[in-house]
Amino acid sequence: MFSVSDAESLPDSRNPSPHRFTDNTESIFDDAVYSSQMTLKECLDECMEALDLFLNNHFSESLERLRPRVNESMYHALIYATVLEMQAMMTFQPDDISNAGNTMKSAQEVCQRFRRKSPGLANKSAGESLTEVQLHAEVCYAECQLQRAALTFLQDENMVSFIKGGIKVRNSYLIYKDLHTFIKSHNCLKGSSHVHLEGGISFGIGAFNLTLSLFPPRILKVLEFAGFSGDKEYGLSLLHDGATGVNLRSMLCALLLLCYYTFLTFILGMSLLHVLNILAFGVISLCYQAIALFEDGCKAQQAWKQFHHMCYWELMWCFTYKRAWKMAYFYADLLSQESRWSKAMYVYMKAAYLSMLPKDEARPFGEDEVDLFRQVPTFKQKIAGKSPPTEKFAIRKARRYKAPHPVKLPVPVLEMMYMWNGFSMISKRPELTEGMMQTLVEAEQNQYSVDDRCLIHLLKGLCFKNQGLLQAAEECFNKVCSSEKKIKFDHYLVPNSLVELSLLYIDRGRRDEAIKLLHKTKQNYKDYSMESRTQFRVHAALAKLKADPGDDEDTRL
Structure with missing residues (x-):
């Protein structure tokens, strides 16, 4: 072999x-x-x-x-x-x-x-x-x-x-x-030199097990025919062993764990804090620690500016959570000028932040959100032959500004914040959730389409959930679902509301109802914006509940 x-x-x-x-x-x-x-x-x-x-x-x-x-x-x-x-x-x-x-x-x-x-x-x-x-x-x-x-x-x-x-x-x-x-x-x-050999094997087997385990069961079954299999917990344990050992692959194991915990699950547990210690407070670790250290991450070195971009991205969201729209715009602007990773996304976020400002307030650098929204499609790119889902989403939303008389997006920053799981990130900060609720209530006073009203209901439901007002949250999610036949463009709202409703049911101990909704989302909704993200959340929730077929099968290498 x-x-x-x-x-x-x-x-x-x-x-x-x-x-x-x-x-x-x-x-x-x-x-x-x-x-x-x-x-x-x-x-x-x-x-x-x-x-x-x-x-x-x-x-x-x-x-x-x-x-x-x-x-x-x-x-x-x-x-x-x-x-x-x-x-x-x-x-x-x-x-x-x-x-x-x-x-x-x-x-x-x-x-x-x-x-x-x-x-x-x-x-x-x-x-x-x-x-x-x-x-x-x-x-x-x-x-x-x-x-x-x-x-x-x-x-x-x-x-x-x-x-x-x-x-x-x-x-x-x-x-x-x-x-x-x-x-x-x-x-x-x-x-x-055996420790380095074991570290290399732990990295390889751990990476394959973790990555493959994240695929939905139907895709994983196809991969199994080609000889692949995956066990998430086993993969994480091997990567943890590799990261905590003193070997050449410690850094790679640690970085993969960081990507999993910060970008895929948004769960910052004690195991992650242990991994951070491995990186000896170099610039890589600074980029993943508390908000106060992001600027230190930029100061730590000047040779590789791309490390700064990781900090800029996080700082952009930090100021978003605080509703400091101009400061968030500043970091989106830096990214749009310096980073090649997703210019369409960065320009969209610049326009979105400007659109959150009062109509009569001066815009930084004299830029105009309508012009920026119209530029978004020109920056479309492909990675591995496909456009990133967030770019496709941003381009589709920006189309509303293409007409001579643009149709204003209600809360584009908060909508994209949801796509990046931002409402979960602020769940432990009541003052931040209250600020978001205030923005949504203000937006609700305007005359919007059914699609836009449903978006506001979805986001208000998340705020109510963060505030512990579970009945109010449930009512918001149900309002979106009951409007399904009236929604014209933002079809992603219904499956995502069903997912949020199922997670709410899990929190309230209504397990069977949650499973029913998750399977409904998985089977009945296709070809909507950010579908892969939603299906990933469905798969993760069902796996957690041990309700997905094949969960008990041994898929370890």
Whole structure:
């Protein structure tokens, strides 16, 4: 199984590829020796030092420490390429993405030279004779495959590239799966560098289990035919083990946990706080801590401005929660000028903040919300061949300003805040919820369409829920559902109101009613805005209630 590759030939040493790493160190490889100049342990120790530099904001120094040995050390090659890939994903510049892809391809070629030439762990006798270096080469090769797949999805939009990326993902998965089985059955393998090997396997198996577990059951069943499976709790436990250990993949495990807890679940538990401590208060950790530290995150370093954008995004929402529309606009404006990730979203938010200001109040920089709303569609982009759902939503909402006489959106900031789960974020701050309720009551005084009134009912219901007024919240959600046949455009309002109503029922101990509503949402509503987000919430709620078919099946790798 380990002989499976993506059929890319190694470069001829007499005619090196232009994509190869460039330095003057001669590459010497031997099955019995890891590096012509350094042992495996020495290479791992130097790479750990380079990672420490990176985590403490010394980005250039980190790359300089790694660069001299990228042609002779698989770990130097992998970590160097990983840093460039992180940079590419933040800048979203085509040249950076291309350079990172070529660098990761070269790293994979370096790893390939240390792999066993005959079939690996699929063959028991061959597996028994694998050296420590060859085991490390397998996990490094699998990681290169996985990261190259991520870049493929980010860079290319055609179906051929998408299939190639899928093949890389599957090859990586099979290698991790066999390695995991092999290591568990060979407890005697405890070399000096074993902790790094275990960390790499924990990252790979943990990432696959967690990611796959998030898919709805019907999609997961299809993936299972291709040999994939996922167990969320098992994946989280492996990532936690990897993040809390002292190994090269600690940072990757920690970052994946951060993404899961902050962006996918919005649940900041004690386990997350422990993960934050791992990152040693570098700029990455600053970006995920309390509001007071976001500005410190910007001050911590100036080399990679993209880290600032993470802070700008969070600061934008912090000021949104406080209804400081001009300050929120300021950070949306910075993002629209500096970040390439989602200009359509940033411009939409700029327009939305301006629309929340009184009609006679001066606009910053003399900008006009109508003009900005009309610009939103021009910034549409695709990632992995598809437009991000939030961009599609923003573009659709901005269409109301296309006509000569625009139809004003009632509370566009609060609507988008809901899409990013902002009402849950302020649930423990009564004064913030009260402010949002005040804005909604004021908006309610205007003459709006059925769609707009239903939006206000949905958002008021969330405020009532935060205030503990559950009966009032239920009435608001039911008002939206009873208006279903009158809604013309914002069809997402009904399935989302059903989800909110079901979550309210869960809080009130009405489990059976909640399950019924969740299944109704899942089965009866299709092709509405942000559907994947809503279906994800339905799946998560049903899984929590153990009501989804197949919940009790063992899906662990």
